[in-house]
Amino acid sequence: NAGVTQTPKFRVLKTGQSMTLLCAQDMNHEYMYWYRQDPGMGLRLIHYSVGEGTTAKGEVPDGYNVSRLKKQNFLLGLESAAPSQTSVYFCATRLAGVDYEQYFGPGTRLTVT
């Protein structure tokens, strides 16, 4: 089992360019999340999904879009990248129900110049 995988691991974008980050899981988890982690800011929730075809906004959704067309995949899109979106992005998954742990992917380091 691969668990939670993220593609790509690293990316450098110029301001205004677009890209999509892919999160894939093979654990059959219902819930999926996208976070960004910045120095001194902890993990902040961007968007999340509680099932295939459903998405919801988190704490910092502006400038990002998401889609969950298949249960195992959660895509995070940046339509017009800005330097403020330079960050490390983590995907996480979780079983439905209370108090289950979140399983995190290895992260994607994105730099926007």
Added chain:
Amino acid sequence: TQLLEQSPQFLSIQEGENLTVYCNSSSVFSSLQWYRQEPGEGPVLLVTVVTGGEVKKLKRLTFQFGDARKDSSLHITAAQPGDTGLYLCAGARGSNYKLTFGKGTLLTVNP
């Protein structure tokens, strides 16, 4: 507004020392989790506490959930270099779909 405040932000100690890190809030949480994150990797769950006053032990790590479910602590006995990492607390409220993370405590244990 930071819902979960962690302290200290940084901690550097020698191997064999004991330490405690704290996670405090003015809000009540239905459960609280502690994660450890090593450089270049995603966080990994250490423990979940759900009952006020609950104490859980994981080898040399002791976790406590406050009676009012607003705060938690992590105590490490006889720290080892392998304990080095970023320790994050995360609280669940309401629907439990989402976690609110603290900013973390960066622990360095020197040999």
